[in-house]
Amino acid sequence: MQHAGTSSHLGHVFCSPQLQCQRRHRTSCLTHHSPRDRAQLCSMTFQFRMTHDDRMHGCTPNLNKSLPYQYLMAPHLESDSVPVLWSNCSRTDITKFLDHDWGSCLDDEPSDHDFEFPVIPPGAMYDIRHQCRLLYGTKDRETSDIDVCMKIEQDVCESLWCSVNDKCMTKLSTAAAEGTQCGDNMWCFAGKCVEIGERPQAVNGDWAEWSEWSACTRTCGGGLSAANRHCANPPPSFGGKYCIGERKRYRICNTESCDVDDPSFHQVQCSAYDSIQHKGVYQQWQAVEMSVNPEDVDANSKACALRCKGRGNSPTVTLNDTMIDGTPCRLGKRDICIDGKCRPVACDWNILSDALEDRCGVCHGDGTSCETVLTYFNLTRGTGYILAHVVPGKARNLRVEEVTGTHNYLAVKDAQGNFLLNGHWSIQWSSTYKMAGVAVRYERALDDRETLTAPGPLMEPLSIYVLYHEVENLTLSFEYTLPIENASIVKRIPEFSWSYSGWTVCSATCGGGIQIQNPQCVEKKSGVVEDHFCNAKVAPSSLERSCNLHQCPAK
Secondary structure, eight states, X not given: OOOOOOOOOHHHHHTOHHHHHHHGGGOOTTTTTSXXXXXXXXXXXXXXXXXXXXXXXXXXXXXXXXXXXXXXTSXXXXXXXXXXXXXXXXXXXXXXXXXXXXXXXXXSOOOXXXXXXXXXXXXXXXXXXXXXXXXXXXXXXXXXXXXEOOSXXXXXXXXXXXXXXTEEEOSTTOOOOTTOEXXXXXXXXXXXXXXXXXXXXOBXXXXXXXXXXXXXXOSSSOEEEEXXXXXXXXXXXXXXXXXXXXXXXXXXXXXXOOOTTSOOHHHHHHHTTTTSOBTTBOOOOEEOOOOOOTTSTTHHHHTTSEEEEOSXXXXXXXXXXXXXXXXXXXXXXXXXXXXXXXXXXXTTSOTTOOOOBOTTSOBTOOSOSEEEEEEEEEESSOOEEEEEEEEOTTOEEEEEEESSOOSOEEEEEXXXXXXXXXXXXXXXXXXXXXXXXXXXXXXEOTTSOEEEEEOSOOSSOEXXXXXXXXXXXXXXEEEEEEEOTTTTTSOXXXXXXXXXXXXXXXXXXXXXXXXXXXXXXXXXXXXEOOGGGSOGGGOOOOEEEEEOOSOOOOO
């Protein structure tokens, strides 16, 4: 997996208009004391919710005044005469931000510009008098009253004092701009007065060696291991370019199944908060599986937030923005959280693999090792809970559908006769529930039609009931697949052809985006299989259409 960037919660601020408004009042940290460019940079750091380099946040500021730099997020800027750098704490914040894709709104292609940048430093273009007028000039103040302060002896490369209405003033020991003349054949550079032309050559960065693979985040069920490399061989300096390419890579580890009786990895993380007071109260936290709309632009991030609830009727609470890498994030799939985002994992346990599991649950399969069962249940009279069908264990691709909407309800029992859905005359919300060891989606539409869907395979049989309490004609359809006994011996001949997938989510929510339909290989009876089963020579091209053409709201 490629991560070209190098940074919490930030993207939710940076890419969310609502949170931008909430945070903007905090961006005045240095605006009254520092130059305009540094104030703007400071404003950006709070958009990223970066912390100051203080001991409270585990990061000590650079207090060695002999070093030729200072950290941008230091609690106080001592001087403007030396360059500012990002501390290791700031680098960690920014890296977390980009790795979590919280700045997804920054991924748009930049506009074409033909910028011409000056090749000489700003102090060589604007003399020291002009710099004073830029610093202190206002609409209400005549710039003729502003000049360089001549009353004190000053090193303009370290601190610039200006005369305003015959009074000497400075702003946080603001230094003159680089390139400002400070003597005969001398100019300011990096806070020092040096010979004109004496400027270090740019050094481009290059990658260091990959680190060892980290320990697996899980002991079973599919965890994550990572390796890093840094742009430090050498690091970029004096305007040199940063490295381009893969900075972090991942691999799935410990894929063997966990014990059935073990708590989920999500539950383990919720339980870790049992010993921590929440709003002054200790809770016994339970994991909450959230159903996320796949068309939500933040769906992948929301799926990886640690959501838990206390016992009883306690509300659901987000205890952490992200779950630990390797946490399953979509019921019924192998997808796991990686750097705070739900990422697809293929059936061969590779992150960027094209491997597909066929309808029969076989990785790289052609769909011929199972058969489809389709049956119907009709009811015209009855009362209470009536058994409609028993779905056997090992069933996959389950779909139970009410053909026409009625005022009756579907209910489900496990193999031991315990209600799992809509039992004891109590009707539950549309949601995803865990039954027979798998995720089962229950939906009730506005027209009262109900559906049950599950990818499977079921770990045990499920009994489907109808809670019948109104005299209406009711028809249910049951469709699922079962493995064929001796499928390797008695195997039907598969039939493959090209079809199209559904339209992708629009690339933009407003202002005009694009949707794409990609060709996919399908087997006549079993559905989508890997593309290599079809004849690549006759594969159709992808289709494209415009979407969300309405104007974006004014910013």
